[in-house]
Amino acid sequence: MTVNGILQNGALARFRRRVGMIVVLALLTALAGGCDMVPEQERQILVLWHTLTGAEATALEVLTDQFNAENPWRLVLVTEFQDNLLEKLQGVPDHRPDLITLWSADLAAYVALGMVGAVPSQSAEIQKSWPDILPMAGALYQSNGVPQALPLGLATYLSYSNSEWLGDLGYDAAEATWDDFRRTACAATDPTRGQIGVGMPARSSIFLAFLAASGSQIVGTDGYYAFADVPGHEAAALLKTVLSGNCGLAYEDREVGIARLGRSSMAMIVESSESLLQIEQAILSGRNFDLAINPIPGPDGPGVTLWYGPGLMVTAPDVARQEAALQAMTWFLSPEAQRTWGATTRYLPIRRSVIESELEEVEQTPAGALSAELWSLALDAADQGTWVAWPQATNRITCRASLLRGLLSLQNPEADTVAYVDTAVTACNTGVDFRLPATPEPTIAPAP
Numbered sequence: 001m002t003v004n005g006i007l008q009n010g011a012l013a014r015f016r017r018r019v020g021m022i023v024v025l026a027l028l029t030a031l032a033g034g035c036d037m038v039p040e041q042e043r044q045i046l047v048l049w050h051t052l053t054g055a056e057a058t059a060l061e062v063l064t065d066q067f068n069a070e071n072p073w074r075l076v077l078v079t080e081f082q083d084n085l086l087e088k089l090q091g092v093p094d095h096r097p098d099l100i101t102l103w104s105a106d107l108a109a110y111v112a113l114g115m116v117g118a119v120p121s122q123s124a125e126i127q128k129s130w131p132d133i134l135p136m137a138g139a140l141y142q143s144n145g146v147p148q149a150l151p152l153g154l155a156t157y158l159s160y161s162n163s164e165w166l167g168d169l170g171y172d173a174a175e176a177t178w179d180d181f182r183r184t185a186c187a188a189t190d191p192t193r194g195q196i197g198v199g200m201p202a203r204s205s206i207f208l209a210f211l212a213a214s215g216s217q218i219v220g221t222d223g224y225y226a227f228a229d230v231p232g233h234e235a236a237a238l239l240k241t242v243l244s245g246n247c248g249l250a251y252e253d254r255e256v257g258i259a260r261l262g263r264s265s266m267a268m269i270v271e272s273s274e275s276l277l278q279i280e281q282a283i284l285s286g287r288n289f290d291l292a293i294n295p296i297p298g299p300d301g302p303g304v305t306l307w308y309g310p311g312l313m314v315t316a317p318d319v320a321r322q323e324a325a326l327q328a329m330t331w332f333l334s335p336e337a338q339r340t341w342g343a344t345t346r347y348l349p350i351r352r353s354v355i356e357s358e359l360e361e362v363e364q365t366p367a368g369a370l371s372a373e374l375w376s377l378a379l380d381a382a383d384q385g386t387w388v389a390w391p392q393a394t395n396r397i398t399c400r401a402s403l404l405r406g407l408l409s410l411q412n413p414e415a416d417t418v419a420y421v422d423t424a425v426t427a428c429n430t431g432v433d434f435r436l437p438a439t440p441e442p443t444i445a446p447a448p
Contacts, residue, residue, distance in 0.1 A: 043074045044324055049082045049089075050101040056310060057081065059344035060101070063337055073327050089115055089315065098316040098325040102149060104140045104308065105395035111143045118314040118322040120150045125330045129351070134382045136307040137350035139389040149313035150329050153338075153347025154378065156305045156387075157209035160261060160279055161268040163292040173292040174302070178238050181297040186247035188267035198248040199257035200270040204394070204403035205306075206250075207424075209270065210235050212388045213296040213303025219391045225399075228425040234299065236417035240410040250407060262286030270296060273374055274346045280370060293373045295386070305381050308390035309347055348378050355379060394428065402427035 052060055064079050080097075082088055086109060089096055096117070102110060110116060120126045130138065134154065141149035161173045171184040185197025200206045211227045212218055214235035220226035242248040249266075251257055258275065260266035262282030271279065276293070283291055295302040312332055314325040331337060338349040339358075349355050355375045362372050381387040394400070406420040 045076045047097040048079045048099040049097040055345045096315045104390045108392040117316045123326040132351045136387040141311050149311035151309045151311045154309045155273045156307045161292045163290045173294045176297045189247045198268040199266045201254040202250040204400040207403045207407040209306045212306040213298045225425050225428040228422045236421050243411045244413040258282045304386045399428035
């Protein structure tokens with residue numbers, strides 16, 4: 001299949017219009033400045049295919065414009081949205097774009113198909129910056145111990161609680177154990193007043209986040225799922241006690257939990273860190289209480305946090321284009337680009353220095369207190385090693401469906417929690433081969 005065939009339905013036309021606009025803008029800039037215009041053919045065009053939507057797509061467009069205006073390498077970056085990205089890449093093996101965005105759950109497929117053009121450590125600048133990258137970010141896109149892509153931002157799953165309501169019940173969210181969580185969720189539940197202790201979206205990722213919080217070994221050293229262990233089984237038993245006891249609710253529409261938390265008809269919710277701004281707004285328009293942000297409780301205190309985020313991979317097959325793509329990747333790692341990405345998408349920066357500088361800026365600003373708590377939580381997880389990177393292949397339909405089925409089943413008092421967890425592990429491992437082809441192993445500085 002040709003590139004024209006792949007980019008039918010207007011995609012190729014949009015690409016050409018975008019390049020044409022760049023040429024016109026360069027001409028107008030040169031004329032306005034009274035200087036000699038550099039011939040467009042001397043500028044190298046890089047193509048980035050992405051699957052991002054919403055805030056992530058907006059952030060990518062903003063950063064693309066900044067890159068084209070500021071980069072010193074005479075590079076022009078052109079971004080194109082593509083659905084069915086992996087299928088299209090397979091259709092044009094010799095004409096792949098220079099860069100793509102991806103998620104860690106899909107990394108194994110890209111590596112197995114030989115889609116990685118160059119790894120981040122082939123850039124001296126990225127190697128130099130690597131000790132500043134948070135370890136959960138550095139681990140997200142690894143294969144055979146080598147990072148294959150650069151994460152653009154980080155997010156995790158957390159407990160958000162009404163600290164005033166739960167404080168009256170003696171609940172300390174910062175130190176809560178499973179027993180505290182179960183007891184308080186049930187103490188806060190009052191059906192006659194329409195109040196419930198805890199809510200969570202009915203999502204496979206939520207079940208996986210609870211399994212991670214338990215200390216379960218989500219993935220073994222061989223790369224296969226291994227959460228059918230004692231902590232994993234105990235995490236499912238805890239959820240069954242809460243959900244089947246009507247102290248908790250798994251809802252289809254995630255807006256339900258955020259709205260109910262805001263108006264104080266739900267004491268706690270489990271949600272992504274990406275939702276912090278929306279949660280703040282719901283509280284301001286509702287009962288306007290103090291919000292506590294903490295890791296999901298574990299057996300003996302704050303649990304292990306599960307981290308994820310989109311990444312950027314070099315896919316250009318040509319060495320010269322790989323070098324240019326790595327330069328662009330280096331720019332996306334810059335503190336300025338990290339701040340822009342975080343401010344637009346609500347993802348956390350992947351660089352420790354950026355988080356630390358942001359913390360200094362909001363230290364005296366009450367309006368930034370909740371964001372500061374989130375940034376501090378990320379640094380604590382990195383320093384204490386209490387994190388798990390999102391595992392590969394989790395987005396496969398059989399894995400997602402089994403995890404979701406397991407979570408929903410825990411609302412039934414008769415559910416066999418061990419059987420559901422064991423079934424989910426089998427489903428997540430079915431059809432997955434983590435014996436990936438060997439990849440180059442260039443030296444890279446260890447993560448802090």
